[in-house]
Amino acid sequence: MTTSxxxxxxxxxxxxxxxPQHRPAxxxxxxxxxxxxxxxxxxxxxxxxxxxxxxxxxxxxPTTVPLGTAASYAVLAGSxxxxxxxxxxxxNVGVSPGVGVAPFITGFPPGELTSGVINDRNSVAAQAKxxxxxxxxxxxxxxxxxxxxxxxxxxxxxxGLYGSGTLDLTGTLTLDGGGKSDGVFIFQAAxxxxxxxxxxxxxxxGASPCNVFWQIGSSATLGTDTDFVGxxxxxxxxxxxxxxxxxxxxxALDGAVTLDSNTINTAGCAxxxxxxxxxxxxxxxxxxxxxxxxxxxxxxxxxxxxxxxxxxxxxxxxxxxxxxxxxVIEVPPIPGLPPIPPITIPPIPGxxxxxxxxxxxxxxxxxxxxxxxxxxxxxxxxxxxxxxxxxxxxxxxxxxxxxYTPNQPxxxxxxxGPGQPGxxxxxxxxxxxxxxxxxxxxxxTVTQSTNSSAVTMWSLLALLTxxxxxxxxxxxxxx
Numbered sequence: 001m002t003t004s005x006x007x008x009x010x011x012x013x014x015x016x017x018x019x020p021q022h023r024p025a026x027x028x029x030x031x032x033x034x035x036x037x038x039x040x041x042x043x044x045x046x047x048x049x050x051x052x053x054x055x056x057x058x059x060x061x062p063t064t065v066p067l068g069t070a071a072s073y074a075v076l077a078g079s080x081x082x083x084x085x086x087x088x089x090x091x092n093v094g095v096s097p098g099v100g101v102a103p104f105i106t107g108f109p110p111g112e113l114t115s116g117v118i119n120d121r122n123s124v125a126a127q128a129k130x131x132x133x134x135x136x137x138x139x140x141x142x143x144x145x146x147x148x149x150x151x152x153x154x155x156x157x158x159x160g161l162y163g164s165g166t167l168d169l170t171g172t173l174t175l176d177g178g179g180k181s182d183g184v185f186i187f188q189a190a191x192x193x194x195x196x197x198x199x200x201x202x203x204x205x206g207a208s209p210c211n212v213f214w215q216i217g218s219s220a221t222l223g224t225d226t227d228f229v230g231x232x233x234x235x236x237x238x239x240x241x242x243x244x245x246x247x248x249x250x251x252a253l254d255g256a257v258t259l260d261s262n263t264i265n266t267a268g269c270a271x272x273x274x275x276x277x278x279x280x281x282x283x284x285x286x287x288x289x290x291x292x293x294x295x296x297x298x299x300x301x302x303x304x305x306x307x308x309x310x311x312x313x314x315x316x317x318x319x320x321x322x323x324x325x326x327x328v329i330e331v332p333p334i335p336g337l338p339p340i341p342p343i344t345i346p347p348i349p350g351x352x353x354x355x356x357x358x359x360x361x362x363x364x365x366x367x368x369x370x371x372x373x374x375x376x377x378x379x380x381x382x383x384x385x386x387x388x389x390x391x392x393x394x395x396x397x398x399x400x401x402x403x404y405t406p407n408q409p410x411x412x413x414x415x416x417g418p419g420q421p422g423x424x425x426x427x428x429x430x431x432x433x434x435x436x437x438x439x440x441x442x443x444x445t446v447t448q449s450t451n452s453s454a455v456t457m458w459s460l461l462a463l464l465t466x467x468x469x470x471x472x473x474x475x476x477x478x479x
Contacts, residue, residue, distance in 0.1 A: 062161045062184045065139045065213045067231070068131030069124075074116065074264040075250050076128055077238075077257040083107025085242070085261030091249070092116040094125035111259065132251050136233045139215035145188050153199065159183030159207070163190075167214075170196040175229070177207030184211045185230070193220040193232070195244075200227035209247040210269035219255065222246070240264075 074091025075081055079099035084107055093113065098104040098121045105120050119125035145163030148155065153171030158178055167189040177183045185207070193216045203209065212230030214220070219236040222228055222244040230248045232238055237255030240246065245263040329343040 061159060062142065062186050064184050064211060065135050065186065065231075065233075066131075067135045068128075070128040070132040070135065070251060071249075071269070072116070072266075073128055073249060073251065074266045075257050075259070076125070076132060077252045078129065078254040079104070079252075080256040081105045081107075081259070082256065083111040083259040085110060085259075087111040087259045087262045087264070088114055089116065089264050090114050091264065091266040092119060092128075094119035094128055096121055096125035096129040107259070129253075132233065133253060136215060136235070136253060139186055139213055139233065140188060140217075142186065142188070145186075148187075153196075157185065159185055159211075161186045161188070163188035165189070166191045167193045167216075168195070169193075169199045169201070169226075172200050172202055174202045174204060175207045175212065177203065177205045179205050181206045181208050182211065183207060184213075186213045186215070187230075188215050190217045192216065192218045193234075195221070195223045195226045195228065197223040198225045199223060201229040203229060212248065 070076060072092050073094055074089050075093045077095050078097070079095070081093060081095055081104070087107070087110075089111065090113075093105065093108075093116065095104045096119075105118060108118065119128070142161055145161045148157070148162045148164050148167070150164055150166055150168050152167060152169045152173040154173075156174040156176055158176050159180075162185070167187060175185050183206070193214060201212075203212075209229045214230050214232045216232060216234040218234070220232050220234045220238045222238075222240045224241045225243040226241075226245070228244065228246045228248070232246075232248070232250050234252050235254060236252065237257070238250045238252045239258045240250065240260065240262045242260045243262070244260075245265075247265055248269070249266055250257050250264060329345075331340040331342065333339060
């Protein structure tokens, strides 16, 4: 870049530039002499602003949350895990220390582990619980969160640290990875997280569910048919209602995790280590993140440094220092004065990119001690079959009754003769005495009346007489 001063009104003005300082310079000379100051200042400010923007952009990206051994868990609770319906879990399931009365993990089946194991209050679950506590405190203690407001639905957010007193989701929250898969999203909620039915978290431009973390100070509730993304770390409890699906983890420090026909999937989310202990910290320059830092792109000055002017005003080639190009000021010949060489302002070199320091290789995690396989249950001794009952002996048929022998007709009683007089015998028979008298036993007799016998006899005789007369008369009539 070359700035020419050939248009000077008069040689007197130029002389004034080199005159003793007690003589004021003309306004025209002052304007031309100071015209370069704003240009140089503008370039310097632009360079500084660019550096600050780059530094701020690099500092705004949060690092991942360390979960340690808890990263392999799809569901981890402090008190109990309860499942209803055919939930499918990809990842470990564990409880520690457990609160209340056993059992502490219920509903498997019908729930199913497509991968992983169940750790119920053992040393492995206790270690995962301790690592979860460390990760929770790490996420909760990060300062400088950007407020999202209570309602997350309808927002699109880049990787960063966000927070609110409570978090609600109705509709869709979009997380934009900006073309990078290592962008980390951290949400801090002092109280609760609640999603409405059929809400969802959408990932675009490379955002990964493994790098989304929700630190919840109280409880989290996922509404029916919610499609959620990320690791929920709740101080109290987590409830996934019917049909809610999660790409991530449900980790409750103190309370219970309640499931109902859900899909919890951690596939593709390997355990993530803390920066400096094996994790890869994204680079802060132009290099590829985490691979040692490829040097950044050179500054915007471009070109090789210009050749100093030879007095003839030939412009130089722009420099490559990344800053401003050299500025050459030509001074025209002044009669009576020796030739004045061109005034050259050297280029302002750009700030070279600082190569990234290679990450310290991480210490590989110690493999978990394999769990002691459970002893198979001793099969129950089969019950001895009951002895079949002895069939009852059939009853002997009754012997038919012998027919009764018909009674022999009583022999007609031979009429007795007149009784002999007798004496009274108490309890015995009354003795009949002659002439129809009855001895009463006290010395007296009772005489039976014979009038009835006479009447009967006379009646029979009358009937016989009438019959005879009737027959006689009929005989006569026939004749």
